[in-house]
Amino acid sequence: MTFVQSANEYALRNPGQVVWMLPWFLLMLPLVCLPSGAANWPWAKELVSVATDWIPMINSMSSRAVDPQWTRFALSCLWVSGPFWTLVAAICGIRTLKAKLYKQEPLGFSYFLKTFLVFGGAILVIATMKPRPWKRVDMLTYFFAERFGLFVVGWFFITSMFVVLGLIAALPLSRLFGYKYD
Structure with a gap:
């Protein structure tokens, strides 16, 4: 079995x-490798302008960052790419359903609600943690405003809701495209 075949089987399972x-490999890894001046490129400024008009919380999240311009740019890239990750998740879910490798349980609104409550609760806990006097960084700022924190954890919180929506949409979309779930 070649590497491509084993990777395809893993993706189907x-x-x-x-x-x-x-999102981590295709978006966060390249973003972290970009220089801090990348946020000053004309297309990056336009992206940030459009994204902050849609999602004003980007400005408040990046206001406490060491490099606010780069953080605003990275957060804009994450939020703007979200619908794309929903589409990719739906396509991967449909491929898994059509492959019939294992019984696929239908995911409904309750799955989305549970996931939303878990991630919302985690963010609430992180936001309420007060930094110690000798440590000037709180976890919320670290995960969403610092380059390393955003690279390691923050991207997951932002993209998870989009991915969950795509996985939930896989079953109804597969029926729309003619696949009948048994």
Whole structure:
């Protein structure tokens, strides 16, 4: 079995894990490798302008960052790419359903609600943690405003809701495209 075949089989068996790692490999890894001056490129400024008009919380999240311009740019890229990750998750879910590798449980609104409550609760806990007097960084700022924190954890909180929506949409979309779930 070649590497491509084994990677394809893994993607068919674990569409959620694959889709959750794609934003990290395809978006966060390249963003962290970009220089801090990348936020001053004309297309990056336009992207940030449009994204902050849609999502004003980007400005408040990046206001406490060491490099607010780069953080605003990275957060804009994450939020703007979200619908794309929803589409990719739906496509991967449909591929898994059509492959019939294992019984696929239908994911409904309750799955989305549970996931939203878990991630919302985690963010609430992180936001309420007060920094110690000798440590000037709180976890919320670290995860969403610092380059390393955003690279390691923050991207997951932002892209998870988009991925979950795509995975939930896989079953109804597969029926729309003619696949009848048994």
